[in-house]
Amino acid sequence: MSRLTAEKQSLLEIYRRLFAHFGPQHWWPAEEPFEVIVGAILTQSTTWTSVEKAISNLKKAGLLSPAALRSIPAGKLAELIHSCGYFNAKAVKLKAFAEWLGVQYHDSLQEMFARDTLELRDELLQVHGIGEETADSILLYAGNKPVFVIDAYTRRIIERTGINPGGQKYRHYQELFMRNLPPDAAMFNEYHALLVALGKNVCRKRNPLCDHCCLRDICGYASFKRGRT
């Protein structure tokens, strides 16, 4: 079997098992795209439960629009998003995105997502506070674009399965999924959410062995027992 075929089979099998084990994750199923983008920025390096409190505060304060985010002082915004950590930095990031959206797309996400996906990704990466994972989360979860999102859990899980992405960069992991899977936004959405579900449960950095992991027989079992991360 060719390497490509073996990779493809493995990635499909992982998806199949995660779905069978955890079921559908219902990530951002019917949210407003702008709210999804705000969530994607706020969830950087923090848990979703912390983000939910912050989003709720923003909603109550009527701040879930680009114009409102531009108007509020960064300090006041930081207070409202206190629960999700790095609040001063994230307040600046939210305002930077709102500013950019106004200038480039007249606050229209519809106009923004009408852009060519790869070109839009490059543009998003130029916005302060938006790196590769956040840009891809925006494209997939707010724009419904078939872009695979890579996070620390994804890297760790792939590493443990022994699949070789051909490098350690974000793009290596992303290309691994995208060259092997059909460009299906709904599936990419579900797959990433399932990897996070597994990561939160067993594939922690310092958890050497996934005794209860549904992928345990296809992970490098012995190497984890020795404490490799």
Place this chain on the structure above:
DNA sequence: GCCCAGGGGGCTC
């Protein structure tokens, strides 16, 4: 009380 968890920016060499 302490250790751990998730992304991105900015600086240095």
Place this chain on the structure above:
DNA sequence: GAGCCCCATGGG
């Protein structure tokens, strides 16, 4: 381009 530090909270 790699390595390092900073940004701060919440959960176990």
